[in-house]
Amino acid sequence: MTFEISLSSPATELYEAIRDLPIVSPHGHTDPAWFAENAAFTDPADLVIVPDHYVFRMLHSQGVALEDVGVGVPREARDPRAIWRLFAAHWHLFLGTPTRTWLEHMFRHGFGIEVALSTETADMVYDQIDAALERPEFRPRALFERFNLEVLATTDAATDLLEHHQTLQRGDWTGRVIPTFRPDAVLDPSDPRYVREIKRLEEVSNITISGFEDYLNALRARRGVFKGLGATATDHAIEELHTVWLDRPVAEELFGKARRGALEPQDAKALYGHMLIEMAEMSAEDGLVMQIHAGSRRNTNADLLESHGRDKGADMPVRTDWVRGLEPLLNRVGTNPNFRLIAFTLDESTYARELAPMAGHWPCLKIGPPWWFHDSLNGILRYFDQVVETAGYQNLAGFNDDTRAFMSIPARHDLWRRAVALHLAQQVERGLFGTGDAEILARDLAVDLARKAYRL
C-alpha cells in the first residue's frame, strides 16, 4: 500500500478543480536530450536513484557508499537490480520526507504499483518499472504528453550550444521545451571554471572579447540565442547575495584581472555583484525574467567534490540578507516596468522578514515557490503562513518543480496542488475569504501565476 497526502473535504473540492490542469514547469533541470532524442530510459535505478541527489544523499547519510548505488560509476559498470535492492532495503529512511511522497506517487500513478516498496517487493517493483520503460508510452515525449506538460524549461550554461533545443525547434514535435540562460560560470570570477568559460564564451558567441564592452556584448548575444530558442528567463545561483554598481573603469579593470585568474576574493565578489546588475539591466532590455537562487553553499564536502564532482548532495543552505544584498540592484533597475525578478531562498527566516515585505513594495519582484529542501508539505505550508499576509498572493510566482527527475514532475506538482488546497481550505475555515475567492486563488497558484511570472 502506498500513501498520499490526505485532504479534508473542503480541501478535496479545491484540489479536484485544479488536479488535472496542465503542468507549467518554468524552472528545472531535466535533460533536453531526452526530448530531442526520445530514447527509452535505461532502467529503474537510472530513472530513480543514480541521478537524484535527494535520494542518494539520504542513503549516504546512513553510511551507504555512493558507488554502491551507482553514483560515479559508468552506466555499463552498474548492476541496476543490485542498486535497486539496496535502495529498497533503506526505504524506511525516507519516512516523513517528500522524496517518499513523490516516489510513491510515481510508483502508483506512473507505473500502477500499489504495493509498498520493501526488501520483499523490491524485485517485483523493479520488474514492473523495467518492463514499462521498454514500452513506447514511457518514452520522454509520450510521458511529456501524458503528464499534460504545457511547457518545460531546462537550465543551460550560457556557453551551451543548445544543440538539443535546436533539434527540438527544427523538429515537428509540438511539446514546448525551452532553455533557461544560466551564466554563473561566466559571471562569477571565484568559480573555478571562470577563465576557461570566458574563453568558451568568445568561441560560442563568435565575439572577440578584448574588453568589458565585448564581454557584455557576448553575453547579450548569448541571451539572444537563448531567447530565439524560446527562453523566457535567466537563472543565477549565488552563495552570498551581494550586488554593487561599479564605475565602468573599475569594472573594466577587474574584468581584465579576472579573465587572467588574477583577482583577489574581495574584488571577485565586487565584480560578480556588478555583473548581476548588468544582467538585471539586460533583463529590462530583452525581457528575460531574472531568477536568483541565493544561499546555497556549494560542495561543502571537499573529498566528495574531488572524487565525484559537483551536485552530489553536499550543497548546504546558509543565511541570506535579501534586503541589503539586493538594494543596489533594485535601486538601479527595480522600478523599470519591463524588469522582473523572481527570488528563491533557502533561508526561511527571510520569508516574513525580508522577501514578503520587499515583494509587497517593488513592482519587479516576485517570490519564487519553496525551494529545494523546502519543497515539501510542511515547507509549503510554512511558506504560505509567512509570505501571504504581507505579500498577498499576486506577488508570488506560482510553483516550479526544479527537478532533475523527469518522472517526478507530476508528483511534485500534485504535492503542491494538495498543499495549496490544504492552505486555502484553512484560510476559508478561518474566515479570511470565501470559497469563490479560494477557487480563483487555487487556479492562480496551480498555473496562472507561473505563466504570468515567467511571461509564458
Added chain:
Amino acid sequence: MTFEISLSSPATELYEAIRDLPIVSPHGHTDPAWFAENAAFTDPADLVIVPDHYVFRMLHSQGVALEDVGVGVPREARDPRAIWRLFAAHWHLFLGTPTRTWLEHMFRHGFGIEVALSTETADMVYDQIDAALERPEFRPRALFERFNLEVLATTDAATDLLEHHQTLQRGDWTGRVIPTFRPDAVLDPSDPRYVREIKRLEEVSNITISGFEDYLNALRARRGVFKGLGATATDHAIEELHTVWLDRPVAEELFGKARRGALEPQDAKALYGHMLIEMAEMSAEDGLVMQIHAGSRRNTNADLLESHGRDKGADMPVRTDWVRGLEPLLNRVGTNPNFRLIAFTLDESTYARELAPMAGHWPCLKIGPPWWFHDSLNGILRYFDQVVETAGYQNLAGFNDDTRAFMSIPARHDLWRRAVALHLAQQVERGLFGTGDAEILARDLAVDLARKAYRL
C-alpha cells in the same frame, strides 16, 4: 458579504468576554490635531488610502503609480472618487492580508457596510462612507468615545512643540490622548536631520547647548515637558541595534563633532549607542517606559525617498541581534527597578531565540506585541507559539495598534482579541491550563498587560 476571523466555540466564549473591554492604545501614530481640532475627515480616500502605507505599498507592488492613489499629491489636486475606484479595482490583491481584514471590519462595524468591495460596489461604498464622515458622530472625538478608547498615545518628535497636546490639556474634553517622546533625530548622528534638529532642540528647550551636559539637560527638559502632558513612554527606532557606554570625554568629543556634521559612520554608531544608554538612565530616573523598535532599514528605495519622502512603504526588516545589541545597556541599567524596556522586533527568529529568554531573566524587559508586518493573524499565532513557553505571559506588554489609520484601531484590537482567544482556547484544548486561567490571561492580554507595561 464581508469576512471576519472565525472562532471555535471555546474561543468564542473567551473572545466575547474581552470583546467589549476598553481599548488601551499605548503606541501609535495618529495625529493629535484630529482630537484637538475635532474636524471632520475629508473623504474616504483620505481616510483609508492616502495615509496608509500598508494600503498603497501593495498597490505599488502591482504597478499602480502612487500619484494615481493620491500619494504625494496635494489634497486639493486629488480626485478622491477616482482614487477609491482604482483601489476597489485592486481589492483582490489584499486577499489573505490583515489590511483586508481590518478594512472589512471597519466597513462593517464602522460604517454598516455589508457588501463586498468591488468595481461594481465601489461608488456605493464610497458614498456611504462619504456621507457618514459628514455626520457629527464621525468626528474624531465622537469616534474616540464610540471606540471606547481608554487612552491613546501619539508619537512625537523630541522637538515637537506639542501644541495640540497642550490644547487638549487646556480643554475640557475628557478623552485621554497623550504624547510619546521620540528622539531619534536628536540622538542618531547619521540621521540627515540631526544637525538641524540639535539646533531646534536648543530652541524648544530654551537651553544653550555648549557641551554634552547641556545636551543631556535639554533632553531631560524635553522629557519633562512630555511627561507633564501625560506621556508615560519614549520610543526609539533603530536599524541595527547597538549600545555601548562611552567615557564622558569621548562622548563629549563625539558629540562636538556630530553637531558640526563631522562624524565618521563608526563614531556616529558609537555615539548613538551611547545615547541609548543615556536614555535608559533617564528612563530609570523619570519613569518613562523605554520602547525600542529595532530592525527596520528605512527608505530602501532611493528614488522614492527623493520623490515622495519618508514612510512610503520602502522600509524593510533586517536581522537583529538583541542579545549582543542590548548587553551593554542592560548591564548598566537592566536591574534598576524603576527602569522598564519594551522591545519590538521585525525578526521573528529572535522571538524564541533571544527575546523570550531575555525577558525571562531581566526584570526590566517586556516583549512588545507583533510589530508592523507581523501584526496579523498568523503573525500573532507565531508570536504566542514562540514566546510564551520561555517568557510566560506576564513578561509580555499586551497589544498596541501602532497605526496611522484612526478608523482601523477597533479592527486591529479586534483581530488581536480574536487571535488571543484562538491561542488560549488551543492552550486549554492541549491541556496546558484550564478555562479559568485562560479567562484571566485573556483579560491580561486584551488590556491589563498594556496598562501595566506602560504604567497607565
Added chain:
Amino acid sequence: MTFEISLSSPATELYEAIRDLPIVSPHGHTDPAWFAENAAFTDPADLVIVPDHYVFRMLHSQGVALEDVGVGVPREARDPRAIWRLFAAHWHLFLGTPTRTWLEHMFRHGFGIEVALSTETADMVYDQIDAALERPEFRPRALFERFNLEVLATTDAATDLLEHHQTLQRGDWTGRVIPTFRPDAVLDPSDPRYVREIKRLEEVSNITISGFEDYLNALRARRGVFKGLGATATDHAIEELHTVWLDRPVAEELFGKARRGALEPQDAKALYGHMLIEMAEMSAEDGLVMQIHAGSRRNTNADLLESHGRDKGADMPVRTDWVRGLEPLLNRVGTNPNFRLIAFTLDESTYARELAPMAGHWPCLKIGPPWWFHDSLNGILRYFDQVVETAGYQNLAGFNDDTRAFMSIPARHDLWRRAVALHLAQQVERGLFGTGDAEILARDLAVDLARKAYRL
C-alpha cells in the same frame, strides 16, 4: 487539579505503547554524588527551586530577588518553607511554560499531589513533598529504579576526579550512571579558568605538559579514564561555532602562549577551533560520541555573574552558523565511519536551513533533540516540523533531558513521548505513512535512536 498534555485518540494509542518504556538519559547534569551516597534530598525548596535555573530565572524576571528563593544562600541559612510559599505565590507566572507542565507531572506522578499549587495550598503541598523525601523510596537510587532509568549520563569536567563514578563502579548497586567528558575549560583559552585548569590537567593526568603533544596526550589519558568508567560521549559548549585546522607549529605556538594566559582573542578562537578538530579525531579513535552544544552566550548579566556565579539564568541564545562553522571539522573527520557527532542548537532557524540538510548528507552527524528553551511542547513540534522532511527520522539522536533536576526526568521524557505521539498521529492523519510505521518510529524516538546515537 493539575494538567497534562492532552492527546487525541490515535495519539493516545501511540503514546501508551511507549509510555512505560525504560528511560534512556544520555545527557544531563544530575549530581553523581546523589547515587554514590544515596542520601535523602533535603527539602522541597532544595529539590525544586534552588538548583533549577528554569524556575528561578522566571521569578527573577518578575522582580523576585534570587536571595529570597535561596539562590546564593547557604543551605543552612535558608528557610525552605518561606521559599516555597514565595514560589507558590508566583506559580501563575509559569502558565504556558514547560516548567509548569514538568512540575505538575512531578507533583502528581512523583508525589501523588492532585491539587493545584497556590498560596492557599502551598503549605499542604510542601508538607506532602517534605514527608515523602524522608521515606526510603525517595532516596536517589530508589527513584532511579522507580523511574525505570536504563542509563543516566552525568556531565563532568575533563579534570574531574570522578570519585563518585568510581564509588559507583566499585559498589554493587546495578544502576548504570556514567560520566561524560566535558573539556571546555581545558580547550577554550578565552575561558577564565583555562590557565588554572591546564595545570590541573597535568596533575590529574599525571602527565607533565611540556608542549602540545603532551597536552594532547593528557587529554587522551583523561578520555581513557572517562571511558573506563562507562562514558560513551564527550560534550562541548561553544558560543560562536568555529573550527579550523592549524599546522602543528602554529598550534604549538598558540598553546604555549595560551597556557601563560597571553593569547590574543583572535588566536584564542583559532586554538579552540583547532582543538575541537583534535577532539573529533580522538573521538574517531576512541569511539566516544562527540556532542556540540552551540550558540549559548554565557553569563550576559555581569553583576549577577559576580554576585552569584555561573549558570544563574543569564545565558542567552545567539545565532549560529553550522554550515561554515563545522566545515573544517567535517572535511577532516566527517567521513570516518567511527566518528559520530551530535549537534544541539538554540537557533531554530538552523533546523531546516542547516542541520537537517547537513545530517541528511554527513554519515557522522545526528541532530540532537530540542535543547534548553526549546525542550517544550511547541519547541518539539517545531523541531519535527522543520527537521524530518530533510533529515528523516534515522538521522535524529532521540531525546535527552539535559536536566539538573533529577525528579523532573520522568516528566521531561513523558512530555517528549506525548509530543512524539502527537506528531506521529498527525503524520498518519496527513497521509504520510501508516500506523505500523508510526508505532516503530515512536519506539525509535522514545528509546532506540538515543541508544544507537550514544552507542549505549
